[in-house]
Amino acid sequence: MSLFTDLIPTLITETPAEGRELAMMMARKTIASIQPDAEVRGALRGDYADDTEQLMHAAHIVAVEFQTIAAANNYWRG
Amino acid sequence: MSLFTDLIPTLITETPAEGRELAMMMARKTIASIQPDAEVRGALRGDYADDTEQLMHAAHIVAVEFQTIAAANNYWRG
Amino acid sequence: MSLFTDLIPTLITETPAEGRELAMMMARKTIASIQPDAEVRGALRGDYADDTEQLMHAAHIVAVEFQTIAAANNYWRG
Amino acid sequence: MSLFTDLIPTLITETPAEGRELAMMMARKTIASIQPDAEVRGALRGDYADDTEQLMHAAHIVAVEFQTIAAANNYWRG
Amino acid sequence: MSLFTDLIPTLITETPAEGRELAMMMARKTIASIQPDAEVRGALRGDYADDTEQLMHAAHIVAVEFQTIAAANNYWRG
Amino acid sequence: MSLFTDLIPTLITETPAEGRELAMMMARKTIASIQPDAEVRGALRGDYADDTEQLMHAAHIVAVEFQTIAAANNYWRG
Numbered sequence: 440m441s442l443f444t445d446l447i448p449t450l451i452t453e454t455p456a457e458g459r460e461l462a463m464m465m466a467r468k469t470i471a472s473i474q475p476d477a478e479v480r481g482a483l484r485g486d487y488a489d490d491t492e493q494l495m496h497a498a499h500i501v502a503v504e505f506q507t508i509a510a511a512n513n514y515w516r517g
Numbered sequence: 518m519s520l521f522t523d524l525i526p527t528l529i530t531e532t533p534a535e536g537r538e539l540a541m542m543m544a545r546k547t548i549a550s551i552q553p554d555a556e557v558r559g560a561l562r563g564d565y566a567d568d569t570e571q572l573m574h575a576a577h578i579v580a581v582e583f584q585t586i587a588a589a590n591n592y593w594r595g
Numbered sequence: 596m597s598l599f600t601d602l603i604p605t606l607i608t609e610t611p612a613e614g615r616e617l618a619m620m621m622a623r624k625t626i627a628s629i630q631p632d633a634e635v636r637g638a639l640r641g642d643y644a645d646d647t648e649q650l651m652h653a654a655h656i657v658a659v660e661f662q663t664i665a666a667a668n669n670y671w672r673g
Numbered sequence: 674m675s676l677f678t679d680l681i682p683t684l685i686t687e688t689p690a691e692g693r694e695l696a697m698m699m700a701r702k703t704i705a706s707i708q709p710d711a712e713v714r715g716a717l718r719g720d721y722a723d724d725t726e727q728l729m730h731a732a733h734i735v736a737v738e739f740q741t742i743a744a745a746n747n748y749w750r751g
Numbered sequence: 752m753s754l755f756t757d758l759i760p761t762l763i764t765e766t767p768a769e770g771r772e773l774a775m776m777m778a779r780k781t782i783a784s785i786q787p788d789a790e791v792r793g794a795l796r797g798d799y800a801d802d803t804e805q806l807m808h809a810a811h812i813v814a815v816e817f818q819t820i821a822a823a824n825n826y827w828r829g
Numbered sequence: 830m831s832l833f834t835d836l837i838p839t840l841i842t843e844t845p846a847e848g849r850e851l852a853m854m855m856a857r858k859t860i861a862s863i864q865p866d867a868e869v870r871g872a873l874r875g876d877y878a879d880d881t882e883q884l885m886h887a888a889h890i891v892a893v894e895f896q897t898i899a900a901a902n903n904y905w906r907g
Contacts, residue, residue: 443689443690443693444688444690447689448689451750454522455526455527456521456522456525457521459525459543460521463550465739466736469731470731470732473728473731474722474728483724483728487729488557489552489557489561490561491562491571492570492726493726494548495548495565495571495578496574496733497547497551498547498548499574499578500729501547502543502578502582502585503581503733503740504736505582507736507740507743507744507748509528509585509588509589510748511749511750514588515589533599533603533604534600534602534603537599538599541625541628567635569640569643570648572626572630572639573649573653574652575626575629576622576626580621580622580625580656580659580663581659583660583663584662587667592663593605593606593667610756610760611755611762612756612758612760613755615759615777615781616755619781619784645786645795647799648805648808650785651782651808651809652808653781653785654778654781654782655812655815657781658778658815658819659815662815662818665822665823666822670762670763670823672763672823677845678846682844682846684845685906699892699895700888700892703849703891704887707887708878708879708884713878713879717879718881726882727882727885731885734888734889734892737889737893737896740896741900741904744900744904767837767838767839767840768834768836769833771833771859801864803873803874803877804883806873807860807877807883807886810859810860810863810890813859814855814856814890814894818893821897822897826901828841
């Protein structure tokens, strides 16, 4: 069973907003699975939240994850 | 309810220009949700607005978000 | 009304060459909307036009914008 | 016969979670095939697991691999 | 008339190999249009041809351009 | 005739594993065509194989090339 089973049961969401939240969660969980030590991650968080280049990299990843989720949901065209 | 609910009710826009505005807003709001302190963000803004590498990274993210929005709108082919 | 209304009335162009020009314009206008001060941008231009890494980042963004425009135009398959 | 034959017999997975695991494995195996020395990779791991910029780059690659896998699986729309 | 008119009359090529050449040419011409001074570009070339990070960025851009061209040609599936 | 003619006769492969090999080869050959001097490339290899950031950039490019190849092969859905 996968580490992600409970976290990503589906890519389908009700709304674009929930798709956005899912994109952010997926990016965070990938980092958590590479660096599983929460304490280290906590220390690292101070590094990137005050560093525009790293904030932008985080936003870039979210944009890529969101592309996938938006396609999965047929862009919530309704 | 998601933090993005009011911000991104839909990916559908009337025109490419409005799609472009939405792409910029989405990128900004992602950064705001990672670094929620507006004062810190204000200070950081000075860093990147005068730094071509960071301006380009911002433009890169907007280009990726816009890909998603343009696809959602069938490229406003009309 | 959007800042981009006059700039990007449509993603549809006659030829790939015009699509390429549109991609470059879109990238430039995004940067201009993040850093609206033309004088600052003029000063920054000196930084990146002589710096291969930054020239490449600019070319990278154009490539991403062009992906969107080429898809919008069904790749001008004619 | 390819080095990847046993590792990537298929892009099709049962669930999004398994697709995510596959994306992470594919990224790791690419790095292993470029730098085949496990000891060197072990030493390098210390470098990136404590470096937010590099953690983010790893997450970025996983996001790109996942785009491919999600499309292969028709987004597990089921 | 566009600067690119003679350079990119079409995205359609006979073979994947020619598509690859077109991808490289498109990346080069974008850089040439941002930095039109051939002498400056010649000097810059020395910088990136001996720098793995910059060689990789160049290869990255070619990969993105090639995605567009390959899609335009229905991947030369024949 | 193109430099790539013998190298990339087709994007179609039997299996995902062979597609992955093709992606790696395409990335390598692009770099070889930008920096044709094998001796210089050999020297540069030492730089990136021991540098996680550069290994990750290489893996990133392979992921992008693989997106194209996977789409060309309809994801080997069978």
